[in-house]
Amino acid sequence: MDTYRAFLAVIISFAILLGYQYFFVGFETPEAPVENPTATSTPQATDGQPVPGAVQAVVPQIAAAAPAVLHPDATDISVETDRYTAVFSENGGALIQLVLKGQKETSAKDSPGKELVNSDVNLGFPLKFSWGSIIGQDLFYKSTAKNVTFTDGKGVLTMEADAGNGLTVVRTYTFAKDSYVIGLDITVKNSSGQSLQGMAQLHQVNTPFQKTGGPGNMYLFQGSEAYINGELHEIKAKEYEDGPVTLQGNVEWAGFGGNYFLRGIVPIDGAGVSYVMQGNDELTRTALIGNLDTLQPGSEKTYAYKIYYGPKKVELLRELGYNLERSVNFGWFDIIARPTLWLLNFLYGFVGNYGVAIILVTIMFKAAFWPISQKGMKSMKNMQKLQPKMAKLKEKYKDDPTRMNQEVMNLYKTYRVNPLGGCLPMVLQIPVFFALYKVLLQSIELRHAPFMLWITDLSAPDRLWIGFDLPYLGGLPVLTLLMGASMWLQQKMTPTTADPTQAKIMQFLPLIFTFMFLNFASGLVLYWFVNNLLSILQQKLINRESEAKQAAQSA
Numbered sequence: 001m002d003t004y005r006a007f008l009a010v011i012i013s014f015a016i017l018l019g020y021q022y023f024f025v026g027f028e029t030p031e032a033p034v035e036n037p038t039a040t041s042t043p044q045a046t047d048g049q050p051v052p053g054a055v056q057a058v059v060p061q062i063a064a065a066a067p068a069v070l071h072p073d074a075t076d077i078s079v080e081t082d083r084y085t086a087v088f089s090e091n092g093g094a095l096i097q098l099v100l101k102g103q104k105e106t107s108a109k110d111s112p113g114k115e116l117v118n119s120d121v122n123l124g125f126p127l128k129f130s131w132g133s134i135i136g137q138d139l140f141y142k143s144t145a146k147n148v149t150f151t152d153g154k155g156v157l158t159m160e161a162d163a164g165n166g167l168t169v170v171r172t173y174t175f176a177k178d179s180y181v182i183g184l185d186i187t188v189k190n191s192s193g194q195s196l197q198g199m200a201q202l203h204q205v206n207t208p209f210q211k212t213g214g215p216g217n218m219y220l221f222q223g224s225e226a227y228i229n230g231e232l233h234e235i236k237a238k239e240y241e242d243g244p245v246t247l248q249g250n251v252e253w254a255g256f257g258g259n260y261f262l263r264g265i266v267p268i269d270g271a272g273v274s275y276v277m278q279g280n281d282e283l284t285r286t287a288l289i290g291n292l293d294t295l296q297p298g299s300e301k302t303y304a305y306k307i308y309y310g311p312k313k314v315e316l317l318r319e320l321g322y323n324l325e326r327s328v329n330f331g332w333f334d335i336i337a338r339p340t341l342w343l344l345n346f347l348y349g350f351v352g353n354y355g356v357a358i359i360l361v362t363i364m365f366k367a368a369f370w371p372i373s374q375k376g377m378k379s380m381k382n383m384q385k386l387q388p389k390m391a392k393l394k395e396k397y398k399d400d401p402t403r404m405n406q407e408v409m410n411l412y413k414t415y416r417v418n419p420l421g422g423c424l425p426m427v428l429q430i431p432v433f434f435a436l437y438k439v440l441l442q443s444i445e446l447r448h449a450p451f452m453l454w455i456t457d458l459s460a461p462d463r464l465w466i467g468f469d470l471p472y473l474g475g476l477p478v479l480t481l482l483m484g485a486s487m488w489l490q491q492k493m494t495p496t497t498a499d500p501t502q503a504k505i506m507q508f509l510p511l512i513f514t515f516m517f518l519n520f521a522s523g524l525v526l527y528w529f530v531n532n533l534l535s536i537l538q539q540k541l542i543n544r545e546s547e548a549k550q551a552a553q554s555a
Contacts, residue, residue, distance in 0.1 A: 199289050354446055369428065
């Protein structure tokens with residue numbers, strides 16, 4: 001039974017490592033529901049002939065993408081709200097710049113605001129519109145005004161383009177002073193003498209929000225995502241590097257997301273029923289595509305969208321609706337993570353420091369687990385007391401393993417000891433650990449949030465600059481080393497029933513955990529460190545109680 005318990009502890013530790021690999025690094029990306037876009041048929045008239053003006057292909061092809069047509073008379077229009085500053089161009093009516101006011105590029109004091117449109121004229125810009133093969137993306141949209149004025153907190157920008165063939169396109173952007181959401185209505189007018197058909201396509205050009213692979217963000221998702229048919233789809237670039245990927249269904253929103261930010265489009269009243277992606281890690285082109293529409297001579301069709309370029313803040317996204325808050329994906333641990341995030345923000349409202357809030361959350365979680373931990377620690381202490389008796393049984397029945405196991409179990413029953421009682425608290429804390437990992441790494445509230453001293457960003461690994469770069473680490477991971485030391489001390493204080501060889505194996509666990517935590521968010525390391533300190537305190541109280549009982553019995 002001792003061997004079983006020792007190996008169980010090792011298995012639990014490796015379960016944490018493997019769970020970390022599975023949930024946060026991943027072995028293979030699940031295959032997203034894909035429909036072959038090349039199988040899209042050309043719309044047919046009732047007589048079986050192709051419809052004039054019908055779309056021959058609805059997939060944006062990066063390789064075949066032509067350079068943007070720049071019109072010499074085009075100007076840029078700036079918009080400033082309380083949330084962001086944005087710039088729109090008459091070239092394609094595109095969004096060419098959007099800088100958030102409440103978020104910075106880095107944690108430096110002089111850092112500029114976070115830029116969410118980090119492409120250029122060669123790559124192209126987002127929010128261009130096409131209508132099948134009849135209306136291209138690079139029309140010249142003449143603006144009715146050179147600046148946007150706000151009345152009662154609302155502003156409007158109207159742009160109109162002549163698409164030729166008797167078609168006119170009117171783009172109307174609507175802004176609110178206190179909101180990240182931008183309304184976009186696009187009206188296609190048919191002034192020709194014939195019926196025309198096309199599919200509305202709203203395009204995006206996406207480059208990464210930040211480079212992946214650095215400390216603290218190497219395990220974070222960044223790529224195309226959409227909420228379709230009541231389910232979140234996260235599609236990494238490797239899924240569409242070899243060709244376009246199409247998602248179809250009830251599209252509530254679609255866009256490109258990172259860990260903290262979202263470039264999202266919400267189609268209104270069926271303006272988007274398909275989402276097409278193509279590209280790679282450095283550049284992803286997408287198109288939100290509507291149904292095939294027919295415009296009779298003299299008629300028009302308006303396509304309405306809500307544009308959200310902003311932070312992935314759960315409360316804010318929930319207020320906006322359209323299930324945008326599902327873009328913050330806590331995975332399997334959602335049921336624990338979301339209440340934890342709420343509690344963290346609630347406590348922050350009182351203390352004004354997320355590091356202190358994390359400490360308070362840790363104390364609350366420890367208090368909730370205290371009775372179970374108490375039982376487990378006492379069980380370990382009792383198991384330690386039984387070691388002399390168990391050693392005699394093993395010696396007595398060393399030639400009869402079956403009888404020996406029976407006698408050991410009887411010994412447990414006699415002294416009312418649960419051999420697995422010491423492992424239960426660790427098992428119960430594993431889902432809490434992963435939920436907190438998700439919260440502390442994915443919550444934008446922790447981005448650039450300072451704690452104290454050298455810890456200026458709770459979402460990044462802690463590093464203390466010591467005057468020169470350490471290999472691989474850069475700075476000194478002081479908090480992580482303290483966490484490892486506290487784990488080692490806790491292990492030393494915890495009663496063990498393992499034999500000397502097994503005990504030596506278990507001594508490597510603090511080292512393994514320290515190495516694993518090196519690039520974890522400092523907020524998570526802070527939680528684990530404080531949790532270890534509380535466990536040490538609890539063990540010390542139990543040891544003191546046990547010693548007092550022994551002294552009383554001796555007296």
